[in-house]
Amino acid sequence: MTALKKYQRLECSGLWRENPQDQRREVLVRFGEATLILSDPKSGEALSHWSLPAVERINRGEDPPVFAPGLESTESLELDEPDMIAALEAVRAAVKAAIPRPGRLRGLMLGGTVAAVVALALFWLPGALVRHTASVVPPAQRAEIGQRVLDDLVRVTGAPCDNQLGLQALAGLSERVFGPVDTPILYVLPEGVDTPLHLPGDVIVLPRRLIEQSNGPEAVAGAALMERLRSKSSDPMLPLLEHAGLRATFQLLTTAELPDAALAGYGEAALRQPPVPLADSAALAAFETAQIPASPYAVAVDPDGSATGGLVENDPYKGLAPSPLIPDESWVALQGICSA
Numbered sequence: 185m186t187a188l189k190k191y192q193r194l195e196c197s198g199l200w201r202e203n204p205q206d207q208r209r210e211v212l213v214r215f216g217e218a219t220l221i222l223s224d225p226k227s228g229e230a231l232s233h234w235s236l237p238a239v240e241r242i243n244r245g246e247d248p249p250v251f252a253p254g255l256e257s258t259e260s261l262e263l264d265e266p267d268m269i270a271a272l273e274a275v276r277a278a279v280k281a282a283i284p285r286p287g288r289l290r291g292l293m294l295g296g297t298v299a300a301v302v303a304l305a306l307f308w309l310p311g312a313l314v315r316h317t318a319s320v321v322p323p324a325q326r327a328e329i330g331q332r333v334l335d336d337l338v339r340v341t342g343a344p345c346d347n348q349l350g351l352q353a354l355a356g357l358s359e360r361v362f363g364p365v366d367t368p369i370l371y372v373l374p375e376g377v378d379t380p381l382h383l384p385g386d387v388i389v390l391p392r393r394l395i396e397q398s399n400g401p402e403a404v405a406g407a408a409l410m411e412r413l414r415s416k417s418s419d420p421m422l423p424l425l426e427h428a429g430l431r432a433t434f435q436l437l438t439t440a441e442l443p444d445a446a447l448a449g450y451g452e453a454a455l456r457q458p459p460v461p462l463a464d465s466a467a468l469a470a471f472e473t474a475q476i477p478a479s480p481y482a483v484a485v486d487p488d489g490s491a492t493g494g495l496v497e498n499d500p501y502k503g504l505a506p507s508p509l510i511p512d513e514s515w516v517a518l519q520g521i522c523s524a
Contacts, residue, residue, distance in 0.1 A: 196265035197225060200232070202348045203258045213261065213268060215275065216367045220253075221359070222261065229514075230355040232259060235369050236275060237327040237385075313430060317437045318421035323385075326421065329442060330385025333424065334371065337389070337451025341376040345392065350521025353514040360509050361405045361474055368412055374522050379459055379485065380407040382415040384424060392522050398484055401509045401518065406471065406481025413470050414460050427453055464494040476509065477501035 194215065199208040200222055211222045211231060220234040234253035243250045248264045251272065263269050321329070338344065350372075358370050368386040377391040388411045395404055424447075425433045432446035471478040478499040482492035489496060496502075510518070 194268060194271050196263070196268040198222070198265075198268075199262040201260045204260070208262065211261075213263070214364070215271075216365050219367055219369065220261075220272070221355075221364060221367070229352070230359045230364075231352045233355045233358065233367060233369060234259075234261075235327060235331070235385075237324055238331065239272070241273075313437070314422060314425045314433055317433050318419050318425055321384075321421055321436070325440070327385035327387075329421075329424070329447075330383040330387040332444070332447055333383045333451055333454070334387060334389075335451075336447055336449070337383075337454065338373070340452050340455065341373040343374075344371040345374055345522035347517075347521045347523055349517035350519075350523075353510060353518035354521060356510050356514055357401055357405055357518065358408065361409055361476065362412065368408070370408060372521050376455060378455075380411045381454055381457075381459075382411040382420055383454070384420045386412075386415070388412060388415075394484060395521065396519055398480070400480065401515050402477055402480035403484035404518070405474075405476050405509055406478060407485065409470055409474055409476060410459075410462060410467060410481065413462060413466065417462070417466070418460055423454070423457065424450055461491075464498065467495060468498055468500060471495075472500040475501075477504070 196213055198211055198213045200211040201208055210225060212225045212228075214221050214223075215236075216233070220236060220239060221230060222232045222234070223230045232253075238254045239251055240253075240255055241249055242252045242255065242260065248262055249269055251261045251263065253259055263272070334344075354370050354372065358367050362368060368388050370388050370390060372390050372392055372395060374392050377389060378393070380391065380394070381389050383389065388408050390404065390407060394407055398404055425436070427450045428436075428442065428446035432443055435446075436442045468478060471481075478495040479502060482489070482495035482499075486492040
């Protein structure tokens with residue numbers, strides 16, 4: 185996105201609250217690929233990741249401006265740097281503008297072509313229609329759809345775990361695995377999730393059990409890394425549109441709108457889908473690039489080694505003692521992310 189690339193190197197300080205009753209805390213604010221990253225200005229440790237499509241200004245008409253990662257969030261960020269405020273408003277506008285909305289001109293154009301499109305769809309293979317529609321959904325709308333799927337999913341699993349120290353640790357682990365720019369949004373769900381999964385919009389869901397039963401962050405980091413690799417190897421919009429059906433897919437293609445009814449139940453359906461197999465060569469290359477040992481992840485998700493034996497045998501860090509992914513106290517906090 186042009187607007188985002190323009191501001192990716194912009195940084196400033198801000199005043200952040202985890203909860204309304206907390207004291208304001210100075211943080212360093214910078215843009216990621218699709219997130220706003222808040223970090224400790226002294227240690228550089230990531231404190232929170234906000235999804236850019238979800239960011240809202242919560243005190244319109246007042247100064248200094250205060251932003252939040254959604255109107256229901258307990259977090260808030262006060263900014264007084266004019267360049268950063270302008271940049272954030274510009275990026276938010278670009279994110280919203282990237283989601284196509286059928287206007288008057290669009291409606292007139294569609295009016296002249298809809299018959300041809302309908303005729304084409306009647307003879308077009310359903311799979312081709314789904315693939316084409318998925319290929320033209322812009323990143324901002326993918327992020328919006330991913331959040332809607334997450335909302336559907338939490339009806340089954342409960343709301344994402346939100347212990348603040350745990351969220352800070354999760355943000356730090358995500359930045360360590362993926363870097364400070366191209367960072368997905370990670371969520372931990374309290375129940376009903378047996379294996380990691382990914383959703384459109386670079387959303388990765390991790391099971392509580394994996395975090396609480398692991399001996400260290402390496403298995404959790406590996407799970408997030410592999411889900412990111414799966415999302416890159418197979419477009420997560422494809423199974424979603426297959427679930428939505430041809431009528432909803434055609435509506436998304438022609439009007440840029442996906443009805444809520446089309447997404448109903450998809451979260452639960454996604455839980456039942458087995459993970460897409462990954463070639464050992466691709467997985468090992470990802471572990472080596474991220475400088476993460478593969479064995480802890482392989483043993484955690486497949487204790488008998490029937491599916492992940494190759495990852496253990498060819499682990500690029502087998503027998504080595506790599507530096508900790510996150511500090512010990514952060515790992516302890518992450519294990520308590522689902523505690524009150």
